[in-house]
Amino acid sequence: MPRPAASRRRTVARVAGALFAFATAVVLGQLGVSAATSGTASLLIGPLDERSLMSLAMLIAFLSLGIGLWSVDAPRWMLALKIIGIVLAACATALAAVVITLVGDAKATPLLQGDCDTGYVVVEHQSLRGSSGTVYRQDGLIATSVARTSGDDAYEPFAMGGYAVTEAGDTLSVSYAINRPNAGSNPLGTYAGAFSVPVLEGRTPQCGLDAHREPLPSPAPATTPEPAPVTAASVDDETTELVSASLDAASGTAVDASGAPIDTAALPIRSVACAEGPGTRRELRLDFRTDDNTRSVADILKIWDRAGYEKDRAMQEDIRYSEGRPVERMSVRDTSSTDGLVHLTVSSACIVE
Structure with a gap:
């Protein structure tokens, strides 16, 4: 007749084995979805997206492995290997726990238009200094990433x-606040975060959902029925505002190549011919x-990201662009290793007057 202690250890081993198998299935499922969609989709279970699922599954797997090794009887000649396995599993469990802490608390929020769902969900991870979010198009447990968001000061x-x-x-078209309402103005005045996603066809939205709304710090619609004409004067004003906000975000006082402080109001903005057709564009x-x-x-790029510009990168040059704004393209290149300077360029859309 088996001893009660031995029976309990076998029960613990079976439970640990079942948890290990479950965690392994989650990891394999996530890897399978990612491989089948070339990395464009992942599993999404409640607020647990790819990062959270993989971190949690690894924690469960290593923890159950360590418990399983501890609960299994081993012959004397394998005792050293058993102890080494338990120590390694404990270290891996601790590392997985640290990763989960760094990933942060995750919240999943259905993206609502009025009180109706849109078929999209936003998963946000909070950190000490801010938050990051991913917008997913969800089909059951499979979710495809379509946009990213960010917030300051742990604001989600x-x-x-x-x-x-x-x-x-x-x-x-989605506009969202970067900071908590009334917590301070955006460095660019009227700009807030924004992104656009296509309307999902062939689905019936669920309505009557609770949709609490805090006032946006700067309620600027993403589209306007009659946009103001782009003029050289309006472009110059916006260019000066962008450059001023960018230099304000820099470390210390920005100076030109000769060491003189920069007066953004006096920076020369020139006209260059548009390569794609008639008209000119303004360039600084x-x-x-x-x-x-x-x-x-890095801080300047954060300012441009918060203004809602899309990201791009060329050789040793970071680029931000927009297809619908007067200031169409901005780039910054750090050549500190050669001449100690940062080279910044701001270009407008083509102006036809």
Whole structure:
């Protein structure tokens, strides 16, 4: 007749084995979905997206492995290997727990237009200094990433309702707050975060859902029925505002190549011919240096990201662009290793007057 202690150890081993098998199935399922969709889709279970699922599954797997090794009787000659396996599993469990802490608390929020769902869900991860979010198109447990969001000072705009959705044709335009309402102005004045996603056809939305909305700090609609004509004067004003906000975000005082402080109001903006057709575009080129060029470039790019510009990158050059704004393209290149300078270029859309 088996001893009660031995029976309990076998029960613990079976439970640990079942948990290990479950965690392995989750990891294999996630890897399978990613491989089948070339990395464009992943599993989404409640608020657990790819990062959270993989971290949690690894934690469960290593923890159950360690418990399983401890609960299994081993002959004397394998005792050293058993102890080594338990120690390694404990270390891996601790590492997985640290990763889960770094991933942060995740919240999943259905993206609502009014009180109706749109078929999209936003998963936000909070950190000490801010938050990051991923917008998914969800089909059951499979979710496809379509956009990314961010917030400052641990603010989660979608979980806290600080967003608005408007529909124009077959496009949903989403504006969202970067900071908590009334917590301070955006460095670019009227700009908030924004992205667009297509309207999902062939589905019946669920309506009557609870949709708490905090006031946006700057309720600027993503589209306007009659946009103001683009003029050289309006483009110059916006260019000056962008460059001023960018240099304000830099580390220390920005100076030009000769070491003189930069007066953004006096920067020369020139007209160049549009390569794609008639008209001219306004362009500003600025070479400067700061107390820390690398950090300044990173902070400047954050300013441009918060303004809602799309990301791109060329050889040793970070680019932000927009297809519908007067300031169409901005780029920054750090050549500190050669001349100690940062080279910034701002170009407008083509102006036909």
